[in-house]
Amino acid sequence: MYKQESIKPYNDGEKAAQVEQMFDHIAPTYDVLNHRLSWDIDRGWRRKAISQLAPFKPQTVLDIATGTGDFAILAAQMLKPRRLTGADISEGMMQIGRQKVKRLGLDTVISFEKEDCLHLSYQDESFDAVTAAFGIRNFADLDSGLSEMCRVLRRGGHLSIVELTTPPRFPMRQLFHIYAHTVLPVYGRIISKDTSAYAYLTKTIEAFPQGEQMVDILRKAGFSDAGFRRLTFGICTMYYATK
Numbered sequence: 001m002y003k004q005e006s007i008k009p010y011n012d013g014e015k016a017a018q019v020e021q022m023f024d025h026i027a028p029t030y031d032v033l034n035h036r037l038s039w040d041i042d043r044g045w046r047r048k049a050i051s052q053l054a055p056f057k058p059q060t061v062l063d064i065a066t067g068t069g070d071f072a073i074l075a076a077q078m079l080k081p082r083r084l085t086g087a088d089i090s091e092g093m094m095q096i097g098r099q100k101v102k103r104l105g106l107d108t109v110i111s112f113e114k115e116d117c118l119h120l121s122y123q124d125e126s127f128d129a130v131t132a133a134f135g136i137r138n139f140a141d142l143d144s145g146l147s148e149m150c151r152v153l154r155r156g157g158h159l160s161i162v163e164l165t166t167p168p169r170f171p172m173r174q175l176f177h178i179y180a181h182t183v184l185p186v187y188g189r190i191i192s193k194d195t196s197a198y199a200y201l202t203k204t205i206e207a208f209p210q211g212e213q214m215v216d217i218l219r220k221a222g223f224s225d226a227g228f229r230r231l232t233f234g235i236c237t238m239y240y241a242t243k
């Protein structure tokens with residue numbers, strides 16, 4: 001078990017149910033908080049993760065832990081796939097995503113489906129690319145979730161992940177620690193009205209495997225040619241791999 005797997009948003013119940021409850025609750029304010037708390041840098045992180053898939057021209061894409069669909073929308077606009085499926089445990093988040101997709105006229109390309117990311121319903125080798133932005137940190141079983149992502153990816157297909165991480169070096173590491181333990185949970189609590197959600201976010205960022213350790217975990221899950229690139233001094237890390 002990895003350390004973040006034992007961290008839960010609330011006190012009682014299994015992690016998956018708590019994560020679903022948390023995201024359903026904060027869904028109405030999630031996009032605003034995401035962009036404000038990252039000073040809109042998160043948009044650039046997503047763009048970089050999608051750009052690394054562009055040379056492969058994937059026609060079928062699965063976006064795991066899709067949330068309100070920001071990554072899925074940008075991927076559809078940049079990659080022009082035939083079909084893009086956003087999968088998430090939270091109907092509250094996906095409902096907002098569906099509204100955004102419809103407004104943009106992308107509802108013929110992007111669909112949203114409620115899925116347990118540890119037990120995906122899709123057949124083996126169903127997608128040309130699998131993506132995840134700021135979501136795998138919430139898996140109750142990281143190995144199982146990544147193995148499922150590998151299973152549904154076709155042989156020769158590509159994985160692209162972006163995840164929040166702790167900067168490895170002074171002074172950004174210390175500055176990020178201060179920000180994550182003061183501004184992030186307090187502002188998050190005020191806007192979202194959830195006293196636990198953004199404290200949970202900080203704890204999981206600090207506990208989540210990163211860098212070389214995460215690359216080893218990807219290889220263990222069945223991926224090859226795995227690597228990573230730190231973004232914005234290591235506040236975010238982009239991971240890539242093939243099957």
